[in-house]
């Protein structure tokens with residue numbers, strides 16, 4: 001999206017059958033780049049809908065379209081309905097003409113006015129009908145605002161009444177996309193109830209309501225809790241809108257938790273008050289000599305020039321400044337989703353405001369059960385809540401972790417102890433713990449003290465001892481990793497200071513790690529490899545071994561076995577059998593490029609970039625033949641099952657799609673009949689027909705719940721069809 005001078009052409013309407021549909025184009029965990037299809041164009045999300053007051057237009061909507069490329073804005077249908085002049089024009093010429101804006105117009109319903117002024121005179125169906133009559137693209141039902149000071153029973157009453165109003169509102173809306181707000185005050189169980197019940201009704205978008213006072217009081221921890229409770233219970237194929245949230249500081253965290261749309265009058269309200277929005281908080285024009293960030297609208301003026309302007313002129317300029325800053329942070333978030341770094345951005349932003357930091361720490365520690373570093377426990381103990389709260393949040397946190405894609409490309413940049421709690425790091429560790437299996441019964445050897453690539457330092461040594469009965473691990477800043485996975489992201493790609501690798505082994509921590517890896521009651525030998533001089537001799541002496549020949553193929557086979565188990569979810573015995581007598585094509589740098597079976601057939605190719613593994617069609621056929629459970633029949637709505645050993649997840653497609661998929665075309669949502677419950681975005685899947693015949697190998701773009709609900713967009717990116 002670019003800012004421009006001159007006019008921009010009007011948007012093209014979406015295809016009639018796509019109206020109201022939402023599709024995901026790219027994702028990073030629960031953060032998503034999406035497209036919402038409407039009669040006034042496609043809205044690319046996440047995005048901000050600036051609030052337009054039809055009575056006072058500080059920045060002209062036309063300028064928002066032409067100059068800033070804003071695809072959607074929000075105005076208030078109740079304000080239009082109340083003012084006869086506006087109402088007459090809106091009814092005769094339509095809302096787009098009234099405010100002179102060609103893009104998508106969302107309207108609110110008067111609920112917020114009832115919160116501010118006590119009541120509104122308009123009826124539930126009446127306001128929806130009015131929004132339909134004036135031609136809005138996305139209307140809002142008259143929900144009941146739940147304030148944070150309300151009691152549980154008051155909030156419950158409001159939630160139930162909002163749900164009851166949903167059905168008549170939807171009927172009245174007809175084919176207009178309708179917002180179904182989620183209420184529930186500060187009560188997570190009521191937020192969950194509201195989200196799951198409202199999801200059952202045919203709304204197009206779900207705003208999270210009742211959060212304005214929470215944000216005004218900077219109770220961002222409560223906001224994070226609300227977001228988790230709502231999002232994990234909402235139908236995933238509907239965009240989620242944050243009502244009244246327009247401070248750029250909050251975007252990364254909320255987007256990382258799945259927010260798609262934002263709206264706010266903050267850009268104008270703060271401007272009127274002489275305040276500037278920044279991604280790290282708010283600054284006063286009266287306090288600054290230099291702009292915190294130089295944006296196009298202030299490139300030719302200094303803060304003191306602006307201070308001496310007349311109030312109206314100053315407000316317009318500062319509104320544009322605030323809007324530009326807000327749009328810039330939104331662009332940054334969208335790019336971070338493409339780059340797979342949205343959580344890291346949220347993590348960085350969390351350091352910029354104490355209330356945001358509190359929210360972030362709560363998020364990454366309270367719901368999570370697996371604090372792994374004793375250091376972390378100290379830092380976050382103050383932000384922890386009572387023990388019995390934990391279970392409640394664990395499931396919501398699982399929802400976030402289980403949508404993460406791993407292994408990733410690129411480095412894992414060290415961000416202090418927060419690094420341990422990045423959801424994709426947690427996902428990688430969970431997968432390791434649930435799928436990796438020990439296959440030796442002897443002593444445990446832990447190499448520590450040096451950074452990757454470890455194969456350069458201990459590769460030769462391992463080739464000599466791997467035929468013996470040792471279980472060998474490497475100590476990394478993100479936990480122990482079996483040496484067979486020594487090139488796997490994130491463990492092998494941490495970018496951080498040297499001291500990270502020099503930490504001395506902590507035995508209690510090692511025991512905990514080994515327990516989670518299913519390795520118990522073993523003698524543990526730790527070996528410092530910070531100095532590789534005489535390492536060979538030192539290790540042989542320490543282990544009391546005679547000199548041994550190198551057995552490189554045993555090492556290579558064991559590496560592939562580990563990868564088959566952890567990355568392809570293959571049963572240990574099957575993986576060993578598949579690799580029996582295999583041979584290898586090596587890269588010039590001594591890494592396995594291709595795995596060839598005993599009959600000379602190329603089955604697998606480890607990926608050098610992130611340590612993943614690609615299947616050939618023959619390899620996929622082998623894994624397909626190993627399947628020891630039924631072809632999935634429908635979808636699992638509980639997303640957290642692991643099912644280790646059951647192989648790559650299967651995706652069952654409609655017969656109509658079969659020939660296209662065998663030719664290598666992607667699987668589109670709408671053609672998926674079922675999938676395994678252990679499917680994860682980014683993982684290799686086998687695409688099959690309803691009789692279980694293999695059609696293609698691909699990468700899933702969705703979880704099982706998402707597969708069940710989306711009707712538009714790509715479900716599986718097919719890598720190769722299997723004719």
Ligand code: GUN
Nearest residue numbers: 111112181209210243244
């Ligand atoms: N604007 C800000 N908060 C809300 C809300 O809870 N409901 C509606 N309809 N509009 C809002």
